[in-house]
Amino acid sequence: MLSRLMCDRCRLQLLLAGRQHQFFQRFKSDNSARFGQNLGPGGPWQSRGKPAVDAGATATMYMSAAAVFMLGLSYASVPLYRKFCQMTGTASNPLLARVDNIERVREMRPVADCPLVVNFIADTHSQLAWNFRPQQPRVQLVPGETVLVFYTARNPTDVPVTGIATYTVNPYQASQYFNKIQCFCFEEQRLNPGEEVDMPVFFYIDPEFINDPRLRDVRQITLSYCFFEAKEGLSLSLPGLTASPAAT
């Protein structure tokens, strides 16, 4: 209706303006379709087509790598710690000083002001027919000196019998300082019928015994040997590695 009141010139201008508007409208919608809808949080500089979860994936990879690294470090810590103790450890670490025991025996000196008494007990498992006893009921000693003692075993039967021995030290806290240089334990010992043999035990109490606060008032230690009959299928604990199950 308005167009009827316009002159021809104005009508033409209006028409042209409308077409321009339509043209720019289309162009604008193309832009938004091409650029606008895929704009990421990074704005026009973010590359097209890659979703915003990239940051999350990178973080996950870093966390996984860190977890694997920590796991590997925990496995490597055992030999690393052992190496560290070897390099920096002194004789104050009797549990790990097995390699240096020979030097330890050579260099240690008796600690004269700590007299101790070691009592000896001999046991046999009920199925072992040996007569097994200590040659001395006790011995007086001090930490830091090597001591020789004897047990005696006799086979009164008329068949050869093979036995294997294990030992216990009481009190339990003293057992880590009780070092045997040579004895007769953990290896099979065979006695012929009627045979009697002397079984020596050569040991020492580590001088670090005197520095242990738990053992300050301990003056009596008991060494108890127990002989089992060595049969197939008999399994003793691995020495130095595990504690044997209670044998009652």
Added chain:
Amino acid sequence: MCTFLVKPPDKGSFPLDHYGECKAEMVEYMRCLKANNSDQAQCKHLSKRYFQCRMDKRLMLREDFEQLGFHQADQQPQKQSN
């Protein structure tokens, strides 16, 4: 009884003296212990003789006695004053 943590001996096991080749030294050592109220410091020289016997009879590997804890200064038995 017969439980707890145990450690293996440093040098393993003594070979058994089946023929009693060093029994005399052992008996002498035990007599000394009995005479000295089980004070083994008084009898160290006899235990050294026992080990010497074992080494001679090849019941023990030959070793320097210093490595077995027998030091030069402790050769003679000394009376301990308590």
